[in-house]
Amino acid sequence: MPEKRLTELRRSRVGFVFQAFNLVGALDVAQNILLPSRLSGRRPEPDWVAEVIARVGLGDRLRHRPAQLSGGQQQRVAIARALVTRPEVIFCDEPTGALDTRTAAAVLALLRSVVDQFGQTVVMVTHDPVAASYADRVLVLADGRIVRDMAQPGAERIAGHLALLGRRQPVASREG
Template sequence: MALDDVDAGFRRGTMTAVMGPSGSGKSTLLHCAAGLDRPTSGRVLLGGTDLSRMSEKQLTELRRDRVGFVFQAFNLVGALTVEQNILLPSRLSGRKPDPAWVAEVVERVGLVRRLRHRPSELSGGQQQRAAIARALATRPEVIFCDEPTGALDTQTAAEVLELLRAVVDESGQTVIMVTHDPVAASYADRVMVFADGRIVQDMPQPGVRRIAEQLAALGRRRPVAAREG
């Protein structure tokens, strides 16, 4: 069972890090919360909207208008330039983007000189930055991130995390981020630790040291086969 009786709420205007071993249910939680997957039981609410009652068309429109998602595999459109990828959600929704905000996002992810390039011409880290810029460009209510700094060098990762932190603090947006990195998790207001589809720790602003200690303790309690699965 990917998620086992999970009951979690995320306050508007906060940043939450979701951690745990591989196979613990982290990405499934993100996919269900974003309306990408349907849970076999229970409900998913975005504000007052019950996603379980929506059609596929309605879910598509909700994700386009209210949700940003940064995929671990980037999911950029290869035939489009970086700039076109970043503006694609706005184009699909028919809404004019805020040029000043888009320019700020592009600058902060370090892609000003790469806007005319296609994804195949970028490094993995640059593709991840383009995916992050695309997710932020429309100012969505909630931004879901699956390992957003996994392909980035230390300096760029810090800049991306500061940008995610800023959209929470300055714009009141909500960020839910899956990560294996205690340093990345330390930027969050709250850290949830998963194991075997359940929440085993829910810590407010624990700091890098406590996060690392909790993950190490969890690893010691789990059998080797389970850790490797």
């Protein structure tokens, strides 16, 4: 696919949430959230934008710059930015890695809700068993290979499998 088409695809059908929030410091919260729409030249749906902003709980921070926000607030801006274009899939790279436990739980609940309420797909890379436990399906990777495939595991079960990785040579399996 040509680079221009790939860029258009990413802007319209894929959302990204990075561990490093990748917010533009010169823009305020509202401008950061609307940046993908602005870059694509598409007008966002005002009702959807308002709902996304309400869901991330930043309605009172829309004119603040990223430097004026906590880490959790910055991550919620990044999530809102990923959601505002209504992508089919959202890729998250350690979205709670830099957050405190309470803020991480709120971010994970928000990501879970976009799956449950809006049918969006969230693909998350994490080393955190608690974060992974929010998923419908967890794939454990070791040395670039899938070594465990679990449906709706709890954090304890995930942590147990991760602990075993260093003790023995893992064998790929699928669990229900």
